[in-house]
Amino acid sequence: MGNHSNSNWWIWKVFWILLIVTAVEVALGIIKPPFMMEVYFGTKLINHIFIILTLIKAAYIVMEFMHLGQEKKGLKLVILLPALILIPYMLFILLTEGLYASIMI
Amino acid sequence: MSEHKENTPKAWSGGDKPFNASYGKLMMWFFLITDALTFSGFLAAYGWSRFKYPEIWPNPEDVFSHFPFLEGDHPLLFVALMTFILIMSSVTMVLAVNYGHKMQKNKVILWLALTIVGGSIFLLSQAWEWGHFIHGDRGGIDTKTESVVHLAKDNELSSIYDMMGVDSYDGNEYEFTVNQIITSLEENPEYHIRKANREFLTNEQSISYLNENATEVILGANLTRNEYGHRLFADYFYFITGFHGFHVFSGVILLIIILINVIKGTYERRGHYEMVEKVGLYWHFVDLVWVFVFTFFYLV
Incomplete structure (x- = not known):
């Protein structure tokens, strides 16, 4: 993604x-469009939408x-695979269990 | 014997750099993976609790609605500012790493120093946020059903301090009993109750509801009870933002140490600024975690 060693412009691009x-996230959080x-x-x-925007920010960082x-x-692969496999798996387990826990009460 | 030696890959004797990354950078990455899993464990547990209590979980925008020196409710603005500060300090960190690659000592010093300033401002903001959270804002009334109800006025969230006619920040330590609240509700019919599931009661309903269910008035928040709602809410707030704040604090300490080394010329003599890069990795990770905390604690 660009020549990183010679210039700084890419840093400001990522910043913007x-x-x-x-x-956009803050604006959506304040306005809360009804259809969303x-x-x-x-x-x-x-x-x-918040989660997708967050993942975009995370990818750039x-x-x-x-x-x-x-x-x-x-x-x-060594860095991304454990996170990309284990974290969604943990979320899946905990969030579905959270749903069941609320049904059981 | 000699043939065996030639066939043995150099990496096993510690010669090569695996993945063309140095030992230090690899170990920083491995540490960050484990740390990422720790934080996702925290946030997943937070999600579990929210899914378990979807009706009565506090609304973040009712809790974090203050901005320094501004009157009234400004939900999200202060955390948005904190996010901006942390992103900005990430940018200054990349610039420091970049000038490190070019061996420009003075520019590394400048941008590292600015990163330390950014990190410190973030820590101060968090201290302000914690102070507000602990002190509390509207007050709440605990009930036998273990959900906290709040005072409202004209179907909008109000505060116990308002109804009692005092300012929560006038320096006094206030304490109210349930009976005082009920008496005051009888005297001020424009006030009523908002239940934890956001349902509004009329003034008469509120009085009989409190007579039947109220156990105590809660002002502020600690680890065992808080005025915002479910008890777990404050616990997660302290653990997640506290653990993240501790990371920021450690990052600032690391940055100060390497700044001193840069000024002393340690990395200039070493011939490379890789240490700045490694601490930079950690610093960006702290920013990365905040991006997720911001979304899942304040936005969603």
Whole structure:
């Protein structure tokens, strides 16, 4: 993703992306557009949007600021695979159990 | 014997850099993976509790609605500012790492120092936020059903301090009994109760509800009870933002140590600024965690 050693412009590009995405999140959080408050797949549409925007921010931080995008493929996999497999798995287990726990009461 | 030696990969004797990354950077990455799993454990547990109590879980925007020196409710603004500060300090950190690659000592010093300033401002903001959270804002009334109810006025969330006619920040330590609240509700019919499931009661309903269910008035928050709602809410707040704040604090200490080393010329003599890069990895990770805490604690 660009020539990282010779210039700084890419740093400011990532900064603006992170800033704009955060601003959009805050604006959505304050305005709360009514059509986004409908529930799809277990939670409101607006929450799905927040989560997608957060993952975009996370990808930019890890790939650009932490330079993972420029590391060897093996290192990328070693770092990303445990997180990408274990965290969704844990979320799946805990959130479905949370649902059952509320039903049982 | 000699043939065997030649066939043995150099990596096993510690010669090569696996993945073309140095030992220090690899170990920092491995530490960060484990730390990421710890934080996702915290946030997943938070999600579990929210899914278990979907009706009565506190609304973050009712809890975090203050901004320094501003009157009234400004939900999200202060945490948005904190997020901006942390993103900004991430940018100054990348710049420091970048100038480290170019061996420009003075610019590394400048940007590292600015990163320390950003991290410190973030810590101060968090202290302010914690202070507010502990002191409390509207007050709540605990009930036998273990959900906390709040005072409302004209179907909008109000506060116990308002109804009792005092300012919560006038320096006095206030304590109210359930009977005082009920008497005051009888005298001020414009006030009524909002139940934990956001249902509003009329003034008469509120009085009989409190007579039947109220156990005590809660002002502020600690680990065992809080005025915002479910007891777990404050516990998660303290554990998650506290654990993250501790990471920021450690990061600031690490940054100060390497800043001293940069000024002393340690890395100049070593021939590379890799230590700045390694601490930079940690610093960006702290920013990364905050991005998720911001979403799951304040936005969702």
